[in-house]
Structures are given as C-alpha cells and as structure tokens.
Amino acid sequence: MGRQSCCYKQKLRKGLWSPEEDEKLLRHITKYGHGCWSSIPKQAGLQRCGKSCRLRWINYLRPDLKRGTFSQEEENLIIELHAVLGNRWSQIAARLPGRTDNEIKNLWNSCLKKKLKQKGIDPVTHKPLSEVENGEGSGSNKPSLVGHHPIHQYTSPPPPPPQLSSNWFNPEFPPPMTASYGPLYYGTTTGGSANNSTWGLVQTQTEEEEEEEEEEEEEETKWTEFLNNPLLMAAALQNQTPQSYYNIEIKSEPCYLTNSSSSSSNDMWWPQTQQQQLPLQHEPLQNPDICGKDMQRLTAAAFGHI
DNA sequence: AAACCATGCAACCGCCAGTAG
DNA sequence: CCTACTGGCGGTTGCATGGTT
Numbered sequence: 001m002g003r004q005s006c007c008y009k010q011k012l013r014k015g016l017w018s019p020e021e022d023e024k025l026l027r028h029i030t031k032y033g034h035g036c037w038s039s040i041p042k043q044a045g046l047q048r049c050g051k052s053c054r055l056r057w058i059n060y061l062r063p064d065l066k067r068g069t070f071s072q073e074e075e076n077l078i079i080e081l082h083a084v085l086g087n088r089w090s091q092i093a094a095r096l097p098g099r100t101d102n103e104i105k106n107l108w109n110s111c112l113k114k115k116l117k118q119k120g121i122d123p124v125t126h127k128p129l130s131e132v133e134n135g136e137g138s139g140s141n142k143p144s145l146v147g148h149h150p151i152h153q154y155t156s157p158p159p160p161p162p163q164l165s166s167n168w169f170n171p172e173f174p175p176p177m178t179a180s181y182g183p184l185y186y187g188t189t190t191g192g193s194a195n196n197s198t199w200g201l202v203q204t205q206t207e208e209e210e211e212e213e214e215e216e217e218e219e220e221t222k223w224t225e226f227l228n229n230p231l232l233m234a235a236a237l238q239n240q241t242p243q244s245y246y247n248i249e250i251k252s253e254p255c256y257l258t259n260s261s262s263s264s265s266n267d268m269w270w271p272q273t274q275q276q277q278l279p280l281q282h283e284p285l286q287n288p289d290i291c292g293k294d295m296q297r298l299t300a301a302a303f304g305h306i
Numbered sequence: 307a308a309a310c311c312a313t314g315c316a317a318c319c320g321c322c323a324g325t326a327g
Numbered sequence: 328c329c330t331a332c333t334g335g336c337g338g339t340t341g342c343a344t345g346g347t348t
Binding site: 014016017051052055056059062102103106107109110111161 | 315
C-alpha cells in the first residue's frame with residue numbers, strides 16, 4: 001500500500017532531461033549496454049532513477065527510433081492494430097519499427113481518436129458511433145467486442161503464435177501497405193466520400209469494388225466472429241504468413257552481437273539488424289546542444305521524413 | 307503585443323508479473 | 328512459501344509550443 005515512487009529518494013532528479021544527462025546515458029549504454037537499469041544511474045553518474053533512465057532510452061535516445069511524423073500507412077496500421085489489440089501500446093509499437101509505445105499512445109489520444117470520431121467511428125469499439133449509441137440505448141447486455149480488446153475477454157491466454165516473431169527490428173518486416181490483410185472498414189460506414197477515406201482498406205475501393213460491398217459486409221461479419229472467437233483467431237494464427245500483421249505475440253528479442261565497428265571493444269546488447277538500420281548510431285550526441293527537437297529533425301531527416 | 311486557448315509530447319505514477327534470495 | 332526487487336506497461340499529468348483572438 002502506498003508504495004513510494006522509485007524517485008522518492010532524495011536528490012533524484014525529475015522532469016525533463018538535460019542534454020548533458022542524455023549524453024551521459026547515451027555514452028554509458030553505448031559503451032556498456034544496459035544490464036541492470038537500476039544500477040545505470042550510479043554507473044553513468046546520473047541523479048535519476050533506473051526507471052527514468054530506461055524510459056528516456058526507450059522513448060528518446062534509442063538509436064533505432066524513427067521519429068518524425070507518422071505516415072498515413074502507419075496511422076492506418078495503428079488503427080487496425082488497435083482494433084485487434086486494444087490499448088496494448090507496446091504490442092502495437094512492436095509492429096511499427098522505430099516507433100515507441102508512448103509515441104503511439106500519444107498519437108492515438110491526441111489525433112487518431114478524433115479522426116475516428118469525425119468519421120463516425122467509435123474509437124473504443126471501432127464500430128460506427130450510431131451503432132454504439134444504439135447499442136447503449138437498447139437493453140442489450142451483449143458487449144461490443146469488435147476491436148474492443150477481444151483478447152482481454154479470454155479467460156485463458158490466447159494461443160501462442162506458431163513462431164516467435166522478431167520482426168521488430170527486421171528491416172524487411174514492414175510489408176507493403178495493401179488492402180489485402182483484413183476487412184476493417186473505416187470510412188465506408190459513414191457514407192463519406194472515398195477520396196478522403198484513407199482509413200484502413202477503404203482507400204483502395206473502386207466503383208467496381210462497390211459492387212462487392214455486400215460480400216464485404218459478409219466478411220465484416222466474419223471478421224467480427226473472428227475477433228470474438230479465440231478458436232478462429234488461433235486458426236488464423238496458425239495459418240498466417242510470416243509477415244502477417246496479426247502475429248499477436250511480437251516481443252522483440254534482443255540479440256547479442258559483437259559491435260566490432262564500435263570505438264569500444266565492449267560487446268553490447270543491440271537489437272537484431274540494428275546495425276543496418278541505424279545510420280546515426282555512431283554519432284552519439286557529439287554536440288550536446290543538439291537535442292530535443294533538433295535531434296528529432298536530424299533523425300527524421302535521416303529517415304527521409306522531412 | 308499580450309492574453310488566452312488548444313495541441314503535442316515527454317515524463318511520471320502506479321500497478322502488475324516475474325524472479326532471485 | 329514469502330518478500331523484496333526489478334522491469335515493463337498503460338494511464339495520466341504537466342509543460343512547451345503554436346495558433347487565435
């Protein structure tokens with residue numbers, strides 16, 4: 001009860017990180033890796049708690065971060081994953097290389113929720129708002145499970161995926177954003193024009209495809225069943241392709257590799273394939289003034305986002 | 307130019323699960 | 328088995344910034 005914050009100890013700094021602190025942490029982790037987070041502040045000479053260091057590294061200093069604005073494809077993917085996973089930001093982030101759960105969570109809360117509402121979609125259930133309101137109004141006790149954390153409904157854990165995916169840092173992971181991987185219909189339910197319906201799969205719909213809407217509605221029903229039925233989902237998981245978006249278990253597995261190109265001879269923990277992905281990795285804040293937004297811009301520019 | 311407001315983002319808080327002793 | 332510690336996660340807060348009046 002009432003356990004105190006890990007920063008309760010006196011003299012521990014809180015709040016925004018200074019460039020000097022960033023540099024200390026970055027240098028330390030670059031040189032030694034992060035073994036035990038709780039011991040890092042001491043070793044790195046930081047007046048921070050280990051948690052704070054971990055968060056700073058994960059959300060900001062980690063060299064494989066993409067930064068920059070989210071692309072439309074990324075937003076679409078987040079929405080679709082949210083429909084499946086709910087507020088499991090870390091799992092959603094695992095499907096978006098270079099993005100953090102915090103970043104995605106912020107985007108969702110500040111932007112995507114509004115966009116969905118504007119399109120008449122309930123951001124919680126991913127159903128049309130009218131349907132949700134009606135559902136609330138009626139005496140139906142049946143919870144809406146479409147996209148509403150369906151996995152949470154399970155009393156037993158969902159079946160393990162057929163293979164552990166280490167897609168997180170796989171540069172080949174992000175598959176082309178096509179409309180072929182799941183009938184999620186953002187935009188069509190509101191009757192809005194197709195040209196501004198960029199959600200999910202709708203954007204590829206042509207007039208000819210409109211003729212297939214009835215079929216698609218059927219598929220939507222199937223999708224609902226799919227989400228509500230752990231057995232169906234399990235079957236899908238077992239039949240999935242390696243690049244399926246619905247690899248539910250998607251923890252990234254760091255791999256131990258020798259960073260022979262590093263100025264330090266120390267071996268360190270780096271995520272798999274990080275070396276190829278990260279042109280800025282060996283440029284650790286040579287100028288402490290380059291931080292914050294500047295670093296974001298630099299990183300974003302390096303990834304072609306500006 | 308100043309005040310106010312809205313928004314985005316970084317960081318903290320609290321809880322939980324896993325694990326070592 | 329119990330306890331304390333640690334890492335991880337999601338929710339929330341507070342500040343900085345940009346836009347509007």
